[in-house]
Amino acid sequence: MDVTILSLTSLILCASFFIAGMMDAICGGGGLISMPVFLASGFPVHYISGTSQCANCPGSFMAFAKYAKSGKIQWSSAVFAVPTAILGSLIGARFNVCLSAKILEMVMIILVPIVAIIMLCNKELGREDCSGQFRKGQLFLRSALLGLGVGMYHGFYAAGAGMFYMLAFVLIDKLDLTVSSGNTKLVVVFSNIAATVTYALSGVIIWKFALVAMLFTISGNYLGAKLAVTKGETIIRPMFFVVIFILLVTILGKLIVK
16 A cells, blocks of 8 residues: 655644644543544545554553653552453444444433533542542452443544543542543553554554654654643643543534434
């Protein structure tokens, strides 16, 4: 599959990967930026998911490394969410084959505004780490369950999954926003690796473009992670509402088109 790297379309795509990488590193949801651009570019549809996952893989690792180096990952909870998130993704992918995405989209039209209202009305949510109220066994179980639940959504629908992982760590494990975002990066790293290997074995990655796009996702993720670690809630919370808005518009748009 031949793709002209220096074309205007490719440069726009790479710019979208930079912005998406920055969003992903802060609170997730970067795919809501890059995927529509991908679709509008005329890129071969059956290569989009594979090439996108491959390009995002090193960027997500860069963000994870930045959070880890800054001590913004709670390993005791993050590690237990990883295997169940991968299992959930596999289950969600199976559901995607036999169920209509329209069902989930209708649920999301109701759920997404509720999530936004919860965050708006509870301004203290995610400001402090309150996970100490749980015993270790309780924290491990809560993390495993949130990984499974959000992982199923990730495998079934994917859009905004990083944001939901972060929100789940805040609501269920009672972590602060920055550490929740850091935990999310560990989960996303393994999810991206698993997805990339799957797509590579299926031969649906355009490597020439993916390798170039990697440079932009790495740069975007590094900048986003740096902002999130240094600014914390002051940048994560506003970006969360940006992602919520884009997700809602995306779902409404799909429903209207259908």
